[in-house]
Amino acid sequence: YLNPLARFSDGQPILAEDVEFSFNTLTRHEQASPFYSAYYADVETIKLHDKHTIQFIFKTNQNKELPLILGQLPIFSKQYWTANDFGKTSLDTNIVSNGPYIIEKVDPGRTIVLKRHEQYWAKDLPVNRGRYNFERIVFEYYKDNTVALEAFKAGEYDFRLERTARNWANAYEGKKFTSGELIKEEIAHQQPAGMQAFVFNTRRELFQDSRVREALSYAFDFEWANENLFNGQYARSQSFFENSELAARGLPSEAELRLLEPFKGQIPDRVFDTAFTAPSTAAPHSIRKNLRTASQLLKDAGWVIEKNRLVHAKSKKPFTFEFLLYQKDFERVVQPFIKNLEKLGIEVVIRVVDTTQYINRRRDFDFDVMVGGFGQSNSPGNEQREYWHSSKANVPGSRNLAGISSPVIDQLIELIISAPDRDALITRTRALDRVLLAGHYVIPNWFNPVERIAYSSKLAHPEVTPKSGVSIDTWWFKQP
Numbered sequence: 001y002l003n004p005l006a007r008f009s010d011g012q013p014i015l016a017e018d019v020e021f022s023f024n025t026l027t028r029h030e031q032a033s034p035f036y037s038a039y040y041a042d043v044e045t046i047k048l049h050d051k052h053t054i055q056f057i058f059k060t061n062q063n064k065e066l067p068l069i070l071g072q073l074p075i076f077s078k079q080y081w082t083a084n085d086f087g088k089t090s091l092d093t094n095i096v097s098n099g100p101y102i103i104e105k106v107d108p109g110r111t112i113v114l115k116r117h118e119q120y121w122a123k124d125l126p127v128n129r130g131r132y133n134f135e136r137i138v139f140e141y142y143k144d145n146t147v148a149l150e151a152f153k154a155g156e157y158d159f160r161l162e163r164t165a166r167n168w169a170n171a172y173e174g175k176k177f178t179s180g181e182l183i184k185e186e187i188a189h190q191q192p193a194g195m196q197a198f199v200f201n202t203r204r205e206l207f208q209d210s211r212v213r214e215a216l217s218y219a220f221d222f223e224w225a226n227e228n229l230f231n232g233q234y235a236r237s238q239s240f241f242e243n244s245e246l247a248a249r250g251l252p253s254e255a256e257l258r259l260l261e262p263f264k265g266q267i268p269d270r271v272f273d274t275a276f277t278a279p280s281t282a283a284p285h286s287i288r289k290n291l292r293t294a295s296q297l298l299k300d301a302g303w304v305i306e307k308n309r310l311v312h313a314k315s316k317k318p319f320t321f322e323f324l325l326y327q328k329d330f331e332r333v334v335q336p337f338i339k340n341l342e343k344l345g346i347e348v349v350i351r352v353v354d355t356t357q358y359i360n361r362r363r364d365f366d367f368d369v370m371v372g373g374f375g376q377s378n379s380p381g382n383e384q385r386e387y388w389h390s391s392k393a394n395v396p397g398s399r400n401l402a403g404i405s406s407p408v409i410d411q412l413i414e415l416i417i418s419a420p421d422r423d424a425l426i427t428r429t430r431a432l433d434r435v436l437l438a439g440h441y442v443i444p445n446w447f448n449p450v451e452r453i454a455y456s457s458k459l460a461h462p463e464v465t466p467k468s469g470v471s472i473d474t475w476w477f478k479q480p
């Protein structure tokens with residue numbers, strides 16, 4: 001049921017036909033992200049009842065999350081997008097929207113200015129009280145992170161979210177921080193950390209053997225990186241649902257075992273009797289011991305050392321691959337990993353490309369190994385299809401970066417989507433977590449349970465932070 005007051009930025013009413021048009025465009029248009037077709041896959045048909053009422057008819061009554069996530073559907077103007085090409089890049093600042101801000105100015109590659117829409121139809125609704133307090137929001141773009149940081153310290157912009165531990169430990173100092181003109185703050189959140197990782201492209205023949213993928217994980221020395229590169233600020237990720245009750249810990253519970261038993265023989269035996277732990281170099285472990293373990297796994301997978309190079313015993317092809325990056329800062333993390341791989345006879349080339357090329361190569365799965373992120377919520381569901389389902393393994397632009405194609409994982413995803421209650425959701429998610437971890441599709445990186453922000457003292461934020469973390473929508477300028 002649509003609010004009769006709802007309007008687009010051009011003043012035209014938001015109608016049921018706009019909702020239908022938006023749904024069909026996002027789920028069927030060839031230029032739309034494949035995420036939406038997976039997210040809303042259980043919608044069978046749509047029926048318009050009147051101008052303000054639209055009915056979504058589902059394929060099943062087991063998808064408990066679907067009614068809620070339909071409320072997240074972005075609504076486009078049918079009139080505007082019928083006259084304009086949805087799949088064409090545009091710098092039109094008069095694009096019709098329905099949010100609290102409209103585009104005022106664009107300087108391509110440099111700046112985008114958003115202006116508060118004073119006729120925004122929902123500004124007085126209770127859900128929006130206290131939000132959207134800035135008259136204008138200016139986004140400044142920098143090609144180099146170091147330059148961006150120095151610009152912030154010089155007062156060129158007002159708010160910064162810092163993701164580099166080295167910068168946070170050493171760079172946020174100086175007169176403006178001492179005087180209080182600039183503020184540095186850590187804000188705790190209760191959001192699942194998900195998984196940041198080095199992602200293997202299993203579409204490549206080189207990475208189709210899980211023993212090979214596992215072997216490479218033993219060459220990544222997180223403890224060394226955390227101490228020497230990150231100032232000890234991070235914790236190792238041990239789950240795809242890290243920092244939440246959804247993460248698999250220890251051995252499977254009785255409920256998880258009952259769920260996983262039918263898949264015996266289709267998944268590794270260690271899922272049932274061994275708790276997953278990412279390789280560590282903390283005593284009594286060491287990188288030397290880990291590399292010996294890696295060497296044995298590679299040998300078991302058919303790889304041997306010849307003339308100090310790792311080659312396949314049958315084909316004699318050398319073990320070599322490319323690590324794709326777009327941030328030069330990440331080279332300092334990858335280089336020590338590569339040094340360890342060289343000790344195994346593996347040759348790795350780092351390829352740093354610009355953002356546009358990186359996005360295109362990611363969309364086309366044109367990579368061997370890359371850094372990937374899989375964000376999670378406290379209520380996983382339909383989006384899991386986009387991350388891990390076999391139907392998305394070869395769909396360009398999908399988030400199934402690793403190319404996972406497993407009937408067991410497919411079934412576990414559907415069980416998560418159809419979970420009847422919270423306890424079942426937790427059990428099913430943990431079971432999926434265990435199977436994903438046992439597949440060694442990624443080398444887990446790290447996470448931080450706080451957000452590191454720096455901002456001008458002209459800004460203020462609420463004392464209570466949402467569980468989801470920092471929300472700039474609720475900030476405001478202090479009175480002079």
